[in-house]
Amino acid sequence: MSHPFQQGETVLFIGDSITDCGRDYSNNWSLGSGYALLTAAEVGKQYPELNMRFLNRGINGNRITDLQQRWEEDCIAHQPDWVSIYIGINDTWRYYDQGEFTSPEDFYRTYRDLIVQTKEKTNAKLVLIEPFVLPVPAGQREWRADLDPKIHAIRQLAREFKTYYIPLDGLFASKSTQLDPAFWAEDGVHPTAAGHALISKAWLDAVQS
16 A cells, blocks of 8 residues: 655644543643554554654644634644644534534634645645544434534535545444444544544545555
8 A cells, every 4th residue: 555654754633632632731742542643653663764753732622713723833833744633523512512602604714724824834734534423322413413514514625625534424423333332432422442443544544545
């Protein structure tokens, strides 16, 4: 399988708690224990001669506006060669638990601004990861009404800017037809170890296809 990586490139993962996954904020190189770590480990194993660097800038609870507020410091300033964005589930979650609504139009507009900034200020290749939700508990099925338009917004941006794209919602839904959804995400949102491995493999498959 071919790969698109170059010598010494920096890959930056940014997003919410699913990316954060327990990283040590006092250590700039901490990758947490989730898909960012698994992806860095696999790339390092496959291509050690490239000596690539990996950064995790996920923060628990972040929504799209939180990324916008810290984009310059946590993304642009690092001048990464790859930017992997995984955001959106908290924009839906906060609507259902706190009544804080982010319209699909505002979500699209803010997300698009991040992409434009990245293209204007860096030479980074972009990887967009769509959020997912599983019915754990079953009441989370109603979240689809809010989340689906946000997923479609991200897909539209991927088409518009011709980015790499990771269709996680469909992937997790497919996997959950064979096993209890909680096997992949105990609360329907935060992946288990197996769920993080699934994300990492999907990420690598997408960029190496």
